[in-house]
């Protein structure tokens with residue numbers, strides 16, 4: 001009986017981590033310019049920022065800019081996602097002395113077969129709360145651009161047109 005009690009105690013102790021608050025997550029279904037679903041991104045709130053997993057197919061191989069745009073709308077032509085999240089009017093660019101804006105992220109690299117699998121992390125946004133919440137009243141969206149971001153030029157590092165977009169939504 002004593003042994004059973006200890007086993008139960010161990011099991012209960014084992015449950016303690018599960019009782020912690022569930023991690024906040026969000027998801028974005030990524031579409032191409034024709035509106036076809038080509039992948040998804042998962043956003044997970046971490047203690048100091050958000051971790052982003054992105055999994056997309058059918059993109060042109062090579063480096064591409066990816067940013068977080070300030071409105072959670074893709075249509076029409078992805079222009080509805082507006083510019084980058086930028087509550088403090090910083091310049092664009094991770095290398096810019098007057099930047100970065102809150103939507104800036106490192107480039108991602110699409111393999112020769114058109115697949116993109118990347119994990120990104122930024123401390124400049126949160127899912128909820130703070131000065132740049134992704135899940136605010138008008139939402140936010142990931143936008144992938146046709147070219148790489150030079151992390152310096154205004155307004156988007158020479159990244160060119162918008163080739164994929166995904167509205168960030170609570171699960």
Ligand SMILES: [Cu+2]
Pocket residue numbers: 066067068069143145156
């Ligand atoms: Cu952008």
